[in-house]
Amino acid sequence: MSNDCFFYTEEERQFKEELRPWLEENIAPLVKPAITGDYDKVRQALKLMAKKNLLGSIHSKEYGGTEKGVAWESIIAEESARINGAIEMTRLVSATLFGVPISKHAKPELRKKYIPKIIKGEMIGAIAMTEKNAGSDLTRMQTRIDKDGDDYIINGSKRFITNGGKADILSVYGVLETLDEKNPRKKITGLLVESKTPGFKVVREFDLAGMEGASVAELEFKDVRVPPENLLGKEGQGFWILMDELVVERIGMAAACVGHSEAAFDRAMKHAQEREQFKRPIYGFEGVSFRLAGDYSKIRAVRLQTLEAARYVDAGDEVTAPIASSMAFANGTEMELSVTNHALQTLAGEAITDRTGLVMCAHRMAPVMWVVGGTTDIQKFIIQRELVKRIKK
Template sequence: MNTSVFYTKEELEFQKEIRTYLQENIPQYVEPALRGDYSAMRKAIKIMAKKGLLGAIHQKKYGGTEKGVMAECIISEECGKVDPSINMTRAVSTIFFGMPLSVFGTEEQKEKYLPKIISGEQIGAICMSEDEAGSDLSNMQTKIVREGDEYIINGHKKYITNGSTADILAIFGVLEHLQEEKDPRKRITGFLVESKTKGFKIAEEYELLGIIGATCARLEFDDLRIPVENLLGKEGKGFPILMSELNVERAIMAASCVGNAQAAFDIALKYSNERVQFGRPVSRQQAVSFRIADSALKIHASRLLTLEAARYLDQRDEEFATLAASMAFANASEMQIEVTNACIQTLAGKAITYRYELPAAMWRAGPVMWVVGGTTDIQKFIVQRQLYKSLKLKKD
């Protein structure tokens, strides 16, 4: 479907350029990465970095392109069409980790780490979730104690994307000397931690239902000593740091869902017009053709919601950006599962063999996208909260 009316001329040229680049240079690394060859993943990340696809929101002086959130969403959709695992690894490193560093890091921290992230030399990760702190980050249990010129971290993090392969991580926990703060969110503090630091342990590597080329791990910290210069932002200001990147994260993940669904849909559309049963293409069967029509409607609607969110984010309109980003992600994460499920029904046996088949890979990625950046239920909660907030009404 032609969506050129929603992009500027420059954005359309950028989209076409990176679509060609990704389709020509990344597919060869997909299957090796899915088989657990992480060197293939790193090669794919570095190839994208050469084209500037890891630095859209970052400043030029650190190697970024300063193109903005719209450009990042275009990248995420096009990369999502190739493989959700590679796009997830890229986004977590350059956005989930890179954005808090870019906004809240000291000049020394940014000079030390951002160029390596943007060039693909290093992989980043952000550590929020714990056993008792998923959607409710205020319930973090990881403890941090100040001792002289060091902070000592003890605790764990759970379901950390890039956790077992990241070179540098942003780890958040609760500062013990801020216990007098009644609001637990005001005790949360972030730190930049290199994975080679003594006391950093990869306790478990998870095998996910989808996005299997991206690593996901449980991490444990045993007297992990961090120099004071690795404090990210200020003491007790970790919660705002975590919240600051979520709107961009949600828009980017929505774009990835759109790309995942579009790739599967393109295959199903072509196949339905070529596959002949009972003497005619299966596209002539109403059940199939209506399924195709429904999928096209859902993809197009999700893309428009995502583009709206990106525009608001680039305009720094926080009120509308929060609403738009959560609407886009809530819609797109559900749309991806619905559309890829429909595509598998259309493709039938062609889509369900264990050998890597793109529509099935996109379908398996769906449940993962339900929970990244906050569950779909959380997105809907944010939507209703913002709507009632706009009416200046209270809602318990």
């Protein structure tokens, strides 16, 4: 219902308006099979979205991208998340989370080799940073990278990797042991690894309690040999490559929070007007209508904040973009927890008895969003750290 925002350009507004019915017609029918175990439907959704140019916003036209930027990408993330969180996360991770490091830091030959296939949905990408002992604190990474001549050899494991069980290509981060550095951050190094490389193994795909239909996996790397040209940026630059990627990631995630929440809100709003109890529509009870009023306001506020953060990135403002992105994402996750919970209350029995329905799916996405891309606590940690830096200046 609230598909507008004063601060969109006319082109963005039109795009958003046209995208919504297209997604409803083409992607919505795939959701139920996709979230109940048919991964081919997730792949099909990705390919259909690729044909509609929905995977190339941050990529150069040279490789088939649209170069539309992060604000445009946030519109896609929001509208696609309205349809389903798992399908959107699969798209976002492949196109953008995997996409940012490769588009900025891979050698031109590798960009040419992989980006067009990612944009066409012919390959699925993933980003592997998290490990058993390295969650919020990525400097605790233990995945080891050694050198054999010019080649890199990876040994270690990663967990909770979205698209991990199905990806064709991953950006993988580990500690380059040959670097003579005391600060663990300065040893973290990123490499591109094809999943068909000998020694790469999908240990298991997790039984998800939200975002069902996506592949989130534990991965093992045993003497995985990677040629030198697969290095992302420079040796020891991996930590900063990740920090840069996470700014864009969090904007996509914040937009997805808006999408999940708005889908649940719209359903609740409709139900509140149609459902009668005590001889009147339940919308007539302030307990219901005030809740909806607050939810609508919060959704719009996070959309604005997300757009603002995206505009900072698109304008190249590397100082403001990180705090803006964490603020949008922190507010987005908290808003989503509350709005989807309220929608569930408004629909009551009708929501609870529809496990794969839109409201319950959005409701189960809320805690997922609280964790992925850095927990909401970590977003607040980043915000307060930036505030202190400003005071010290």
